[in-house]
Amino acid sequence: MVKPEQPVIPEHSLDRDCTTLSRHVLQQFAGFTAEAQDISAIMNRIALAAKLISRRLSRAGLMAGTLGFTGETNVQGESVKKMDVYANEVFISVFKQSGLICRLASEEMDKPYYIPENCPIGRYTLLYDPIDGSSNVDINLNIGSIFSLRQLEGDDIDEEARDMLQSGDKQIAAGYILYGPSTVLVYSLGSGVHSFILDPSLGEFILAEENIKIPAHGPVYSVNEGNYWQWEESIREYIRYVHRHEGYTARYSGALVGDFHRILLQGGVFLYPGTVKKPEGKLRLLYESAPLAFLIEQAQGKASTGTQRILDIVPEKLHARTPLIIGSREDVQLVESFIQDWLRRKSEQPVTA
Numbered sequence: 272m273v274k275p276e277q278p279v280i281p282e283h284s285l286d287r288d289c290t291t292l293s294r295h296v297l298q299q300f301a302g303f304t305a306e307a308q309d310i311s312a313i314m315n316r317i318a319l320a321a322k323l324i325s326r327r328l329s330r331a332g333l334m335a336g337t338l339g340f341t342g343e344t345n346v347q348g349e350s351v352k353k354m355d356v357y358a359n360e361v362f363i364s365v366f367k368q369s370g371l372i373c374r375l376a377s378e379e380m381d382k383p384y385y386i387p388e389n390c391p392i393g394r395y396t397l398l399y400d401p402i403d404g405s406s407n408v409d410i411n412l413n414i415g416s417i418f419s420l421r422q423l424e425g426d427d428i429d430e431e432a433r434d435m436l437q438s439g440d441k442q443i444a445a446g447y448i449l450y451g452p453s454t455v456l457v458y459s460l461g462s463g464v465h466s467f468i469l470d471p472s473l474g475e476f477i478l479a480e481e482n483i484k485i486p487a488h489g490p491v492y493s494v495n496e497g498n499y500w501q502w503e504e505s506i507r508e509y510i511r512y513v514h515r516h517e518g519y520t521a522r523y524s525g526a527l528v529g530d531f532h533r534i535l536l537q538g539g540v541f542l543y544p545g546t547v548k549k550p551e552g553k554l555r556l557l558y559e560s561a562p563l564a565f566l567i568e569q570a571q572g573k574a575s576t577g578t579q580r581i582l583d584i585v586p587e588k589l590h591a592r593t594p595l596i597i598g599s600r601e602d603v604q605l606v607e608s609f610i611q612d613w614l615r616r617k618s619e620q621p622v623t624a
C-alpha cells in the first residue's frame with residue numbers, strides 16, 4: 272500500500288502568520304521613529320476600516336438598510352448607495368480622536384472633513400474612495416476601497432484644499448482593499464508593493480506577498496466596450512487591434528479595484544479613456560487614479576492619461592477626473608502609441624473653414 276504523503280508545512284509559516292500589517296509597516300522604517308509609529312498607526316486604522324466594511328458586506332443581504340440607494344446624489348452627480356454612506360463614515364469614525372489624521376477628503380463628500388482635535392499632532396490628510404465599484408454591491412460581486420495619504424500642508428481648515436491640489440508624487444502612502452472571496456489589502460509606502468490577506472479567525476491582515484512586480488506584458492485588456500461609440504478614433508483603433516490579434520482576452524468586472532488587482536498580479540492593461548463629449552473620462556484623480564498609479568509604478572508598471580504620466584498631474588480641483596490607462600509597461604505603451612499616432616495625424620490634417 273502506498274503511504275499518503277505527509278503534507279509539507281513550510282518552515283516559515285509561523286513567521287508569516289506573525290507578519291501582520293502593522294509590523295510590516297514598521298519594518299520599512301530604519302528605526303522606531305515618530306514617523307514610523309504614525310504611519311503604522313494610520314495603516315492599522317485603515318485595516319480596522321477594512322474589517323468593519325468587510326464584516327458589513329459579508330452580511331449585507333441579511334441586514335435591513337444595507338443594500339440599495341439612499342435617494343441622494345453625490346458631488347460626482349452619481350446616485351449614492353447605502354454602502355457608500357456607511358463606508359464613508361467608517362473611514363471618518365476610525366480616525367476620530369486618533370491624533371493621526373487632520374483632514375479626510377472623499378469621493379462622497381463635497382468638501383474635506385476636518386477633525387480639529389487631531390490637528391495639533393496628526394499632520395496628515397487621507398484621501399479615499401470608500402466603495403469602489405458600487406454597482407456590484409447589490410449583486411454580491413467584488414468591490415473595493417482606495418486610499419491615499421499625504422502630508423498636511425498649509426492651514427488646517429482649507430476648504431479649497433489647495434495643499435491637496437498637488438501631483439501624485441506627493442503621496443506618502445497609497446493602497447486599496449479588495450472585498451472578494453477573501454479581503455485583501457495592498458499598499459505601498461514608496462518602497463515596493465505588498466499584499467495582505469485578512470485572516471478572519473485572527474482578525475488580522477497577514478502578509479501574502481512582498482514586492483509584487485507586474486509582468487511587462489499580459490493578455491488582459493479591461494475596458495467598458497459599451498462606450499465604443501463615444502470614444503475618439505484612437506481608442507477604437509486600439510480595440511480593433513486587440514480584436515484582430517492573438518493573445519488578448521477581455522476582463523471587466525465593473526470595479527476598478529478588482530480589475531486592477533488581476534492586472535497587477537497577472538499583467539495586462541486597464542483603460543477608462545475619455546469620450547468625445549467628456550475627454551476627462553470618469554475616474555477621479557485624487558481618490559482613484561493617483562493612488563493606483565503610485566502602486567503600479569512601485570510594481571514596475573505604468574499609468575498614463577495617454578499623453579501624460581498620471582503622477583505628474585496637478586489637479587485644479589478636488590474632484591478632478593482623468594482618463595486612465597494603467598498596467599503592464601508594454602501594454603500601456605501600446606495604447607499610448609495609438610493615441611499619439613492619432614493626435615499626430617489629426618494635427619497634420621488641413622484646417623477646414
Ligand code: AHG
Pocket residue numbers: 349378400402403404405406495525526527528553
Ligand atoms: P465608484 O463605484 O467609486 O463610483 O467607481 C466606479 C468606477 C470604477 O470602479 C469602475 O471601473 C468604473 O467606475 C465602472 O464604470 P462603468 O460602469 O462606466 O464601466
Ligand code: MN
Pocket residue numbers: 400402403404527559
Ligand atoms: Mn471608484
Ligand code: MN
Pocket residue numbers: 355378400401402403404405
Ligand atoms: Mn466610490
